[in-house]
Amino acid sequence: MSPQRMETARVDALAAPLPELLRLEHVSKRFGGVQALDDVAFDIRQGEVVCLAGENGCGKSTLIKVISGVHPPEPGATIFFDGRPVHDLSPARARSLGIQVIWQDLALFPEMSVAENIAFERNLGGRPHLVHYDAMRKEAARILERLGVRIDLDKHVRELSIAQRQLVAIARALVADARLVFMDEPTASLSRAETEALLAIVRRLSGEGISVVFVSHRLAEVLDVASRVTVLRDGRLVGTFPAAGMTQAKLTELMTGRTFDHSVRPPAEMTTPPVIGVEALSRAGEYEDISFEVHAGEILGLTGRLGAGRTELALTLFGMTQPDSGRIVMNGRELQLRSNRDAIDAGIAYVSEDRLSLGLVQPQSIASNTTVAVLDRLVDRLGLLSPSRHRVLVDEWIGRLKVKIGHANDPVSTLSGGNQQRIVLAKWLATGPKFLILDCPTVGVDVGARAGIFEIVSELAKAGMAILLISDEIPEVYFNADRILHMRDGRIVESFVPSQTTIERMERAIHA
Amino acid sequence: MLERFGIGKTEGWLLLVIALICLFLSLTTDTFATLVNICDILNYSSVNIIFAAGLLVVLVAGGIDISFAVGASVVQYLAVSLLIWMGGGNWALGFALAIVIGFGLGALNAALIYHFRIISIIVTIATFNLFFGLLMFFTSGVSIYDLPDWLSRRVILFEHETSVGWAEITLPVLVMAVVVFATWLLLRRLTVGRQLFAMGDNTEGARRLGINLGAMHYLAYGWLGGCAGLAGLMQAHYAQEVVPNALYGRELEVLAAVVLGGARLGGGRGTLLGAILGLMLISITQNGLNLLGISPYAFRMIVGFIILVAISLSGERMGLLSIGRRHVKAAGASR
Numbered sequence: 001m002s003p004q005r006m007e008t009a010r011v012d013a014l015a016a017p018l019p020e021l022l023r024l025e026h027v028s029k030r031f032g033g034v035q036a037l038d039d040v041a042f043d044i045r046q047g048e049v050v051c052l053a054g055e056n057g058c059g060k061s062t063l064i065k066v067i068s069g070v071h072p073p074e075p076g077a078t079i080f081f082d083g084r085p086v087h088d089l090s091p092a093r094a095r096s097l098g099i100q101v102i103w104q105d106l107a108l109f110p111e112m113s114v115a116e117n118i119a120f121e122r123n124l125g126g127r128p129h130l131v132h133y134d135a136m137r138k139e140a141a142r143i144l145e146r147l148g149v150r151i152d153l154d155k156h157v158r159e160l161s162i163a164q165r166q167l168v169a170i171a172r173a174l175v176a177d178a179r180l181v182f183m184d185e186p187t188a189s190l191s192r193a194e195t196e197a198l199l200a201i202v203r204r205l206s207g208e209g210i211s212v213v214f215v216s217h218r219l220a221e222v223l224d225v226a227s228r229v230t231v232l233r234d235g236r237l238v239g240t241f242p243a244a245g246m247t248q249a250k251l252t253e254l255m256t257g258r259t260f261d262h263s264v265r266p267p268a269e270m271t272t273p274p275v276i277g278v279e280a281l282s283r284a285g286e287y288e289d290i291s292f293e294v295h296a297g298e299i300l301g302l303t304g305r306l307g308a309g310r311t312e313l314a315l316t317l318f319g320m321t322q323p324d325s326g327r328i329v330m331n332g333r334e335l336q337l338r339s340n341r342d343a344i345d346a347g348i349a350y351v352s353e354d355r356l357s358l359g360l361v362q363p364q365s366i367a368s369n370t371t372v373a374v375l376d377r378l379v380d381r382l383g384l385l386s387p388s389r390h391r392v393l394v395d396e397w398i399g400r401l402k403v404k405i406g407h408a409n410d411p412v413s414t415l416s417g418g419n420q421q422r423i424v425l426a427k428w429l430a431t432g433p434k435f436l437i438l439d440c441p442t443v444g445v446d447v448g449a450r451a452g453i454f455e456i457v458s459e460l461a462k463a464g465m466a467i468l469l470i471s472d473e474i475p476e477v478y479f480n481a482d483r484i485l486h487m488r489d490g491r492i493v494e495s496f497v498p499s500q501t502t503i504e505r506m507e508r509a510i511h512a
Numbered sequence: 513m514l515e516r517f518g519i520g521k522t523e524g525w526l527l528l529v530i531a532l533i534c535l536f537l538s539l540t541t542d543t544f545a546t547l548v549n550i551c552d553i554l555n556y557s558s559v560n561i562i563f564a565a566g567l568l569v570v571l572v573a574g575g576i577d578i579s580f581a582v583g584a585s586v587v588q589y590l591a592v593s594l595l596i597w598m599g600g601g602n603w604a605l606g607f608a609l610a611i612v613i614g615f616g617l618g619a620l621n622a623a624l625i626y627h628f629r630i631i632s633i634i635v636t637i638a639t640f641n642l643f644f645g646l647l648m649f650f651t652s653g654v655s656i657y658d659l660p661d662w663l664s665r666r667v668i669l670f671e672h673e674t675s676v677g678w679a680e681i682t683l684p685v686l687v688m689a690v691v692v693f694a695t696w697l698l699l700r701r702l703t704v705g706r707q708l709f710a711m712g713d714n715t716e717g718a719r720r721l722g723i724n725l726g727a728m729h730y731l732a733y734g735w736l737g738g739c740a741g742l743a744g745l746m747q748a749h750y751a752q753e754v755v756p757n758a759l760y761g762r763e764l765e766v767l768a769a770v771v772l773g774g775a776r777l778g779g780g781r782g783t784l785l786g787a788i789l790g791l792m793l794i795s796i797t798q799n800g801l802n803l804l805g806i807s808p809y810a811f812r813m814i815v816g817f818i819i820l821v822a823i824s825l826s827g828e829r830m831g832l833l834s835i836g837r838r839h840v841k842a843a844g845a846s847r
């Protein structure tokens with residue numbers, strides 16, 4: 001960012017309205033049978049923050065891919081940048097215009113160092129030339145400092161946590177002299193503090209005259225940071241609205257065409273025996289002295305700040321790691337889980353928080369991803385896979401979870417992020433578990449689908465399943481769990497019953 | 513610490529194993545640790561190391577190639593026939609022809625893989641059969657023995673008389689050094705090399721950055737083709753004859769060595785040092801078995817065994833086995 005440009009931006013800010021940076025009209029995009037975008041218009045001014053909102057699969061990421069030159073739009077689209085028409089938009093051309101994207105799936109290079117990922121821009125460009133590793137390191141260090149985060153520059157990206165990868169992706173987009181930054185769900189796996197820091201960065205970028213298009217399913221964030229909201233539904237433009245005066249409820253209605261009511265689960269008397277009990281479970285450096293029970297039909301919430309040891313605990317319950325001491329008892333019988341296979345056999349299912357790398361086999365079809373965990377039940381008398389049973393099961397779960405798909409044989413990678421998350425859920429529900437662990441099941445899932453997922457979860461509980469719901473979004477556990485445990489530094493410190501407390505009180509207790 | 517010199521975990525292991533084997537052979541034979549034998553190993557390995565450098569480029573770019581060794585035979589035959597037809601030629605012409613024809617064969621693979629979107633292993637199995645079939649069909653398996661003079665005359669770069677005979681370093685070693693340097697330059701120091709890594713690491717990510725994936729395919733397979741051409745020429749020079757099926761089967765030996773050296777099938781990871789060490793390990797083992805008077809049939813068996821042991825010790829197991837472990841690691845690291 002040159003000081004000159006900063007100067008102009010400030011002058012412009014005083015002399016509102018700001019000049020327009022990008023305008024799109026009549027943008028459509030088809031993928032085979034799916035109309036991902038249908039005659040959409042979009043515009044953004046210099047230094048403005050605009051949010052793109054809409055349900056899963058409504059075309060937000062596709063719109064970003066069109067603007068960044070990854071997918072050409074159907075003929076008839078017009079694109080103006082800085083008031084000039086742009087034809088032949090390619091990724092390189094988009095970058096030369098100053099368009100940068102933080103991709104929903106991050107699109108990082110896992111085998112490369114953090115420094116090289118952040119400054120990979122330097123390896124691009126017309127003519128081959130020498131690689132300057134020192135300059136890359138310096139640049140990466142500078143940008144991380146600007147973001148106020150510390151990540152070892154020499155580590156491989158594959159060794160980083162999801163949140164750290166997200167930060168690397170953000171840093172990469174800011175390294176170049178960007179004029180327009182797209183952030184496709186950048187906060188999906190960030191903690192509250194990291195999210196706050198990111199929103200502060202967004203505001204600072206905007207102050208420097210850089211425009212930001214922000215996509216998030218956390219509507220509070222959206223309204224907090226944006227000046228306008230562009231809403232898409234089923235690939236069509238619903239409209240663009242000023243953020244001032246917009247409420248979450250109103251936005252939800254625009255996105256889904258429906259209204260939702262929020263109420264806590266009625267207090268329930270747990271008379272059923274516990275399905276699973278954990279007694280004084282400890283694992284050095286991860287969690288300590290954890291005891292709880294989950295009854296049939298109960299949804300137990302588990303929350304706490306990032307780093308509290310929630311996922312570590314879940315991995316032990318799913319047999320992926322072994323505890324140092326303590327017992328896990330299921331239906332009165334002590335479990336010895338040596339692997340996740342044992343856990344699956346015992347009737348435990350785990351929906352992980354990282355669907356992109358762990359939950360799904362990306363190039364495989366939607367259908368085979370749905371049934372991969374239950375293949376042994378789909379065989380006929382001869383031991384061969386029965387296509388008809390396979391079909392029935394796939395159709396059932398895709399229907400029950402309302403997954404928006406083109407065809408069940410398409411690769412799962414063609415689904416929008418939120419729909420992929422539903423397939424992960426379908427995969428595990430198909431195993432018919434007695435104890436279901438949901439680890440941040442709605443990361444990147446829109447409001448409508450969240451409601452849909454929790455409707456299903458609530459039905460599963462009613463049918464007698466015991467459910468452990470892990471989430472760092474307090475409203476999520478508050479509105480959907482019967483009882484909530486608060487974990488901090490590897491220990492359970494408190495327990496809440498939603499009908500006997502308020503959400504504010506919980507927030508204070510957890511974020512204090 | 514060692515990482516600074518490009519010696520990672522895999523390279524460290526390989527160095528250790530090579531050192532142990534060398535120690536063992538020095539103690540059990542009196543010919544292994546002689547200058548003559550060491551020069552022999554070097555001369556003999558040069559051709560394979562040239563192949564390995566080329567193959568590494570394709571592997572890091574996320575592809576695989578089975579056809580390069582028979583491709584090198586095609587280059588040998590074509591280049592030598594052309595040179596004879598032109599009345600002899602010289603080294604410059606020989607190198608130019610070998611590189612150009614080799615590049616052409618590689619570019620054919622690249623075109624099929626990129627433009628027709630067929631996966632590389634299928635394409636190169638097909639071209640492997642195509643190249644070999646055509647070669648045997650048109651040559652009827654007949655070898656060329658009277659090479660041009662300049663090609664059959666041994667070029668000695670260094671010689672030294674010892675009590676057990678002459679120790680010599682010949683031209684293939686120099687060519688190998690040049691190829692290794694050029695490949696190192698490409699993969700580590702040039703931006704296009706980093707783009708190759710990027711493509712192998714995350715193809716979609718590379719595409720979204722605007723990396724020209726078509727050009728990267730031609731570069732990777734063309735580079736391997738060019739290396740294979742040079743290796744073919746050097747092999748003809750070393751053996752002083754062109755036998756159509758002389759290099760048949762070499763592809764798996766080289767592939768195994770490069771993977772042993774830490775290159776990941778699937779792309780994005782691999783080092784030149786690792787590839788060379790992997791190859792040296794196999795060459796030294798072969799040489800040792802020879803010196804110990806063990807049947808050459810034992811060689812393949814032992815090579816297979818070494819690869820299994822080395823890969824399971826290196827902690828970089830590929831495929832399904834490591835998924836569970838990575839899961840725990842990734843989640844564990846995320847706190």
Ligand SMILES: Nc1ncnc2c1ncn2[C@@H]1O[C@H](COP(=O)(O)OP(=O)(O)OP(=O)(O)O)[C@@H](O)[C@H]1O
Nearest residue numbers: 031036056057058059060061062414415416417418
């Ligand atoms: N490469 C592709 N091939 C086929 N269909 C695709 C492809 N990319 C996207 N789609 C389809 O286009 C529609 C829009 O997808 P897109 O990823 O833009 O949704 P999104 O609004 O970003 O959703 P989310 O909030 O879940 O990320 C979806 O129905 C998706 O399945």
Ligand SMILES: [Mg+2]
Nearest residue numbers: 061104416417
């Ligand atoms: Mg998306």
